[in-house]
Amino acid sequence: MTAPPRGSLAAGFAALSHGKLILLLALTTAALGLAGAMPLTPAIAGSVAGTLAGDHLIRNTATLGPTDFLDFLREQAPAVRGARCGALFAGVLGVVLQTFFAGGIVAALGRGRFSFSQFFEPARRNFRHNAKCLLLFAAFAGIALGAWFGGERAVAKNALQSVTPDAPVRTIVFWVTIVGGVLLYAGLSLLYDFARAARRYSPTIGAWRAFRFAWRALAGARLRALLLFLFWLFAGGGVAAGAVLATWCMPAVSLPAVAALLALQFAALWLRAAVRVGAWGSYIGFLDRRGRPALSALSAPRPAASSLEPVRT
Secondary structure (H helix, E strand, O other), X not given: OOOOOOOHHHHHHHHOOOXXXXXXXXXHXXXXXXXXXXHHHXXXXXXXXXXXXXXXXXXXXXXXXXXXXXXXHHHOHHHHHHHHHHHHHHHHHHHHHHHHHHHHHHHHOOOOOOOHHHHHHHHHHOHHHHHHHHHHHHHHXXXXXXXXXXXXXXXXXXXXXXXXXXXXXXXXXXXHHHHHHHHHHHHHHHHHHHHHHHHHOOXXXXXXXXXXXXXXXXXXXXXXXXXXXHHHXXXXXXXXXXXXXXXXXXXXXXXXXXXXXXXXXXXXXXXXXXXXXXXXXXXXXXXXXXXXXXXXXXXXXXXXXXXXXXXXX
16 A cells, blocks of 8 residues: 655655765765866965965954955966856856756655666656756746846836836835746746656656646646745755855864864755755655646647537538
8 A cells, every 4th residue: 555645845855865865966066166166276275275364264264264365366366267167167067967867856756765776877868858958948038037127127217217216116116026037937947847857757758748748737736836946945045045154154263163164064065955855855746746637638639620610511
């Protein structure tokens, strides 16, 4: 006898039990960050290592560390530009890896314990599908968000040109634009994630048809899905951001404190990965209830056009 399906939010918290998956995502993020920072290694060794400024940076001294960091950025500007190029490449590689990992996450979550072979094989198999979904999402987001924010600028330029800069109506328009943009992005992100998750229920579904599947899966429960997205964005993201803020503000006055600071910095990466896994767990829990009916409705044959027309005599 199978256990009753969990609620969507409970499924997300249950997904947090997959510690090795969270660790994989955190280690991948840390490796990409180190790869992007490697061009700074000669500059750090030449101008910071063994100096008082380097000690301030290692110990995260509240008053002197930021000043020494800004001095380093100014003095080592060529190395910093090289590091930016490396960080850009690492960011692109990170997007590719996330696209790759999504196929394994979709296949593995919600089905008990799994091995890495059960994770990487569907990740490889679904990579092309997820890449196509990414391109479609980028096109949809560019068009929709561009139209939204471009329309706001046009309205502000034409309708508010005679309004004083400190008028309340400008503040209202600003926040309506921001909130509307966030909700629009949330809806597009849900369609994108659900389109990638369509391979869980139909292993050969195409990218365009997967977006149609996602639209049908959201039908009648859009508010519920939106609340899931906003929960993991603000509640989960707030926890991860709090850990980052703690690492930014925490001074380290001794070697054990420096070790604790490094551990806290990695914990922030772990929390970010945990939030992503939890969100995917909630989406899978949501789709496990609605995915099969949505796929059946998508696959149902349409009635013939002739049957819809009145018989003429």
